[in-house]
Amino acid sequence: MSLSTINTGLGFINTINAHIALASTKWCTILHKTAAKLVHKRRFFFLLGSLSTLLLSSTLFFHNLKNKLLLTRNKKALRDRRKAFTRSLYKIELHCHLTGSLRLSTLNELLKSHNLPPYTPPPTLTLKSCFTAFPHIHSAIKTVQNLSRVTFECLADLSYANVIYAEIRTTPRALLNSTKSEYIETVLSCFSEWSLGDSKLLPRLIISVDRSKPVSEAYENVKIAVEKFNHPSNKCLVGIDLGGDPTKGSFIDFLPVLTLARTSGLKITVHCGEIINPSEIDEILNFRPDRLGHFLTCTDEQFERARDNEIPIEVCPTSNLLTLGLNSDSVSLKTRHGTLRKCIETAASFSISTDDPGLFRTNPVRELWSVSKAFELDEWRIAGVVWDMVDQVFEGNRKTRAYLARDVRVRIKKMLRVLEEEGGTEK
Ligand SMILES: *[C@@H]1O[C@H](CO)[C@@H](O)[C@H](O)[C@H]1NC(C)=O
Ligand SMILES: *[C@@H]1O[C@H](CO)[C@@H](O)[C@H](O)[C@H]1NC(C)=O
Ligand SMILES: [Zn+2]
Numbered sequence: 001m002s003l004s005t006i007n008t009g010l011g012f013i014n015t016i017n018a019h020i021a022l023a024s025t026k027w028c029t030i031l032h033k034t035a036a037k038l039v040h041k042r043r044f045f046f047l048l049g050s051l052s053t054l055l056l057s058s059t060l061f062f063h064n065l066k067n068k069l070l071l072t073r074n075k076k077a078l079r080d081r082r083k084a085f086t087r088s089l090y091k092i093e094l095h096c097h098l099t100g101s102l103r104l105s106t107l108n109e110l111l112k113s114h115n116l117p118p119y120t121p122p123p124t125l126t127l128k129s130c131f132t133a134f135p136h137i138h139s140a141i142k143t144v145q146n147l148s149r150v151t152f153e154c155l156a157d158l159s160y161a162n163v164i165y166a167e168i169r170t171t172p173r174a175l176l177n178s179t180k181s182e183y184i185e186t187v188l189s190c191f192s193e194w195s196l197g198d199s200k201l202l203p204r205l206i207i208s209v210d211r212s213k214p215v216s217e218a219y220e221n222v223k224i225a226v227e228k229f230n231h232p233s234n235k236c237l238v239g240i241d242l243g244g245d246p247t248k249g250s251f252i253d254f255l256p257v258l259t260l261a262r263t264s265g266l267k268i269t270v271h272c273g274e275i276i277n278p279s280e281i282d283e284i285l286n287f288r289p290d291r292l293g294h295f296l297t298c299t300d301e302q303f304e305r306a307r308d309n310e311i312p313i314e315v316c317p318t319s320n321l322l323t324l325g326l327n328s329d330s331v332s333l334k335t336r337h338g339t340l341r342k343c344i345e346t347a348a349s350f351s352i353s354t355d356d357p358g359l360f361r362t363n364p365v366r367e368l369w370s371v372s373k374a375f376e377l378d379e380w381r382i383a384g385v386v387w388d389m390v391d392q393v394f395e396g397n398r399k400t401r402a403y404l405a406r407d408v409r410v411r412i413k414k415m416l417r418v419l420e421e422e423g424g425t426e427k
Contacts, residue, residue: 098170100356110140212248238394239267312349319355
């Protein structure tokens with residue numbers, strides 16, 4: 001059923017309803033008056049009058065109820081249509097941690113294969129309770145074989161959500177019988193192998209630097225990154241991320257190593273504003289990263305600086321609400337996520353991503369859909385969010401960027417044309 005049919009139907013029903021309401025009110029009055037006149041003469045008439053009134057008012061009641069139900073059903077039809085639209089869009093994922101995307105079932109399989117006790121997820125999601133998974137994930141991914149499996153599953157899950165370009169980030173570490181460098185090689189070779197298959201998803205890698213670890217480790221990671229990035233065969237490695245516990249380490253200590261990465265041509269994204277620390281946000285803005293992760297606790301002025309410098313913001317709705325200590329519902333997302341609201345209201349560049357889909361039990365469709373629901377974005381505006389994300393990718397190859405842009409945007413145009421033909425909106 002198209003929207004215009006629904007609207008016409010509704011208008012018609014409303015008119016009928018108004019007529020019935022008017023007619024029945026008139027009838028009720030007449031009947032009541034007649035009944036009142038006759039009440040002294042014959043009790044029978046009084047009874048008849050009351051019965052008729054009862055009959056008419058109940059007819060009216062059921063009519064209204066039916067009307068309300070129809071309205072609810074139309075709202076549901078509209079919602080379902082938007083949700084299906086969100087699912088079918090070709091999407092882009094820009095902020096996804098590899099190990100945070102681990103499926104619970106796989107985590108427990110891995111633990112079992114190492115003779116470790118299973119992990120029980122917390123009954124309620126909070127940032128703290130979700131992060132209890134990390135030590136288990138750490139001990140579950142012991143070998144490069146385990147890492148390969150996790151990588152392929154991450155790609156499969158993104159591909160299932162119609163993501164066609166994903167930048168996945170991970171902090172390399174030495175696994176059993178292998179080095180940090182081999183960790184990165186393993187992930188990259190999984191990406192290459194994946195690209196030989198028939199999935200449309202293009203995987204890209206961002207190497208993370210953990211701010212809670214010594215700066216010397218950051219140098220190790222960046223050195224590996226630069227080496228792999230400069231290798232002629234490199235296709236997938238695109239950038240560096242600074243992340244980890246925001247209460248530990250300080251940005252300024254990592255400035256030289258990030259500058260080194262940038263000079264080598266790698267793009268930089270920085271986790272920013274996860275806790276209140278205005279002076280650090282200023283330092284990060286002075287560095288002008290290529291993108292900002294979360295950017296939750298910024299002041300209006302800092303937000304404007306990011307926007308004026310055209311630094312795109314990576315918004316991760318579910319994760320952000322947890323960071324802010326809020327429930328993940330539409331009302332919180334609309335009223336308490338200041339950064340997202342400002343992004344939408346001021347047309348700043350932003351993306352919608354998952355952060356840790358495994359940990360937060362979410363996926364790219366859900367995250368985009370939650371924004372659409374909270375801000376009542378119609379299909380045109382949902383598509384607009386994805387359309388703009390094409391310009392924020394770290395992919396350096398011009399041809400690949402052009403293909404990606406074409407794929408995402410041609411699909412959007414097609415889907416919107418179909419919607420227009422169905423009379424979806426007046427646009
Ligand atoms: C993890 O890796 C080890 C060593 O390669 C392997 O024996 C084990 O089966 C793997 N676990 C799973 C669940 O794949
Ligand atoms: C690690 O190396 C040791 C010694 O070479 C070998 O016995 C063991 O099987 C290796 N483990 C894995 C998971 O490859
Ligand atoms: Zn993150």
